[in-house]
Amino acid sequence: MNKFTLSLKMSLLLLLCLVFMAFSTEILDEQTAYIQKKLAEHYDNGQEDQQIKRYELNVTNTGFCRYKRYFTSGKVEYFSFNLVKFRALDYYGTDKNGKLYLRTKGEDVIVQTYKDKDGGDVDSMATYMVIPLKNIEPQDLSDLSERLLKMNAQLLVQK
Template sequence: MKKFTIGLEIPFLSALCIILCAFSDPESIEQYVGFLQKTLSDHYDSNQENGKIKRYELNITNNGFCRYKRYFNNGKTEYFAFKLSKFRDMDYLGNTTAGKLYLKTKGDDVIVQTYKDRGGDVDSMATQVVIPLKNIEAEDLNLIRDNLERIIKLP
């Protein structure tokens, strides 16, 4: 009788695991993007710009782009954009109160556009985007890195 019971338990448990996996919520880019957008927006520190910035826009899109736009008081606009799949590494320089997040790409993958500058409109490429942050813990930074790395691994 014991052999019969064990013989039934193994297929039953295997079938249960397959059913549970079939109905589990697969991870999607929307989940990662939502977390990144909320975290970066909540911790953005406009005070580090010394009053030079009138406003900013920081967007992480569902199609896998990071877009950061700064509008200066003098009318100048700076725009940075890169595809999240080009993310290579990140650094944070500062402490839990205030610092700068450096999002680095694999190469010159960051589009940089400057409008209404004294030197004219300039288009160039860069290897990183720098975002000022405040009140952020090491755990939050680790979660940012994890979400960026998971986006890279998505098909």
Template sequence: MEKFTLNLRICLCALSCVILMAFSAEVILDEELANLQKKLCEHYDSSREEKEVTRYELNVTNSGFCRYKRYFASGKVEYFSFNLVKFKELAYTGADQVGDLFLHTKGEDVIVQTYNDKKGGDVDSMACYMSIPVKNMAAQDVSDLSARLIKMNAQLSAQK
């Protein structure tokens, strides 16, 4: 009976550890997603589009979606979205002061929607990358962002 009780205690302890580790992984992922959104918003360069774009929304959700929405003065709205599970690689063009981040996906996994466009009407399409204008991005920032995205991609893929 004592051996049974000891084995029961060991099993319960192991089960509690597994449950706690599962919840801690989710908390770490939420922190990483919040950190990613903070970095993207911190380096976003609105000055290059301020005549055309009246406002923008750049969000990384808890479910792992990266969403970028631009509102133009003409009333046109552009919306880009993709799941970080589909993330492939990060590319950067430009200098330290001004550039563009290209978030490439594995295929045509970026949802592109245009609303209220007087020239082309409402358009739904797919793309293989999302471009975000940025400023003050050092090489270290780009490599850190790329490493975080790859890590989050692996974590999100493991959850599914």
């Protein structure tokens, strides 16, 4: 009887863990979708240099924020960091346009430059990533900050 009770307890604990993990993945996906949507919705390519022909801005459900800019000269700039390292969000500008600074705990932002005719290929680290935004309300910035912090905490729990 004692073995049966122990087996039952272990089975219930395993089931509880599976349910918790299923919900945490769903919450992470929701946070990721919201962050991705807000950044894409308010991205301001008008602030960018006229030399940029396109960009990619992605937030993954595995916790990475990636920003890539392609210049007409062929140069590519790539910025990436894990949201586990996210510390704070700062915004400099007005509700019409400004720059969003995603700050990390240390030099955790990977910065890579490819095909640069002047400086060649360069790999370095930074403490923040800058994304130009437009038409963003203070409430959107507050929600974005809150969601990034929640996602940070959920990713830390999963580690």
